[in-house]
Amino acid sequence: MNKINEKNYREISLAILIHNYKNKTRLYESIDYYFSNLNLEKSVKKTSTYLVQGTIRELSSLDIVFEDLIKKYHKSIPIEIKYILRLGYYQIKNMSSPNYAIVSSYVDISKKHNIKFHKMVNAVLRKAINYKIKFKNPNNHIKSKLLNHPYWLYSKWISDNCEQYAKKMAIWNNTIPLTWFRVNNLRYNNKSFISYLKLNDISFKQYNYNNIYFNINQS
Known part of the structure; x- marks a missing residue:
């Protein structure tokens, strides 16, 4: 197992997601595992939690981009590298760090996990910065993935009401509630x-x- 830099929230976030995947735990259990066993600053815990939860929330829409950018994405890329890409792209889309710093950091992290893929991580994350969705007339299966919802639920909302309603519900579900x-x-x-x-x-x-x-x- 790679030694984790306790001051690097990106490394902590990656470790949590890999633990969650490999041990089939609930996400909060993997978060608690690392927060309990490492001496982490509050700011690292807060940012890691935000990043991990956001990446899981947007998983299907992140993956649909990588499916377009990488041939045989699901079959040819090791799980550690997939999560590095997912975390990196989520942060590019949703957080305020400079893009060059995000890409550089995840390239460095990829070298610790599988050095064969560090150039690919660099190239793909740079392409993802300006990525535009190419689906002109996506079907409901694609739309549900882009909106990070299971197809059966998205279809049920359409069946019960209409497509506009389904889209609004999905967008509302994806919105992080404000804490006052x-x-x-x-x-x-x-x-x-x-x-x-x-x-x-x-x-x-x-x-x-x-x-x-x-x-x-x-x-």
């Missing part, structure tokens, strides 16, 4: 709390109807 918290006005006032957030370059927004509630950008 209330400032304790016995300890802070809004002005000082906002100053603290800005001073530490923390992105936030306040609830429109009651400004004592805040949401912090997680990415």
Whole structure:
């Protein structure tokens, strides 16, 4: 087993996903396994959790891109490299790190797991940055994959209602719910709390109807 850099959330995320796949655990069990056995900083735990959960949530739409970019993707690519690609592309799509840094980091990680594939990881992730969906008239099976939902469920929503309804439901299901918290006005006032957030370059927004509630950008 490769030694894991406990300060590298990308390596932690990869280890969690490989453990989850090979041991057929629930995702939270694999997360807990590494969080319990490694001495991880809170920021690493938070980012790893966000990255792992997001990658699993979007798994089918990530894979449909790699099926297009790599011949025999499912048969020819080792599972460790698949998860490196999935994590990398998810982060390119959804997180705020510079693309060049994301690609470079996952290329380095791929060298630790299977050096034969590091050039492919570099090439594929670079292509994925500007990838455009090529399906002109996708059938419902393809649409369900692009929307990260099982075909049977997507079809049932269409059958029960209509295709527009099915698409809206899938998009809503894929949306990460916002977590709001209330400032304790016995300890802070809004002005000082906002100053603290800005001073530490923390992105936030306040609830429109009651400004004592805040949401912090997680990415």
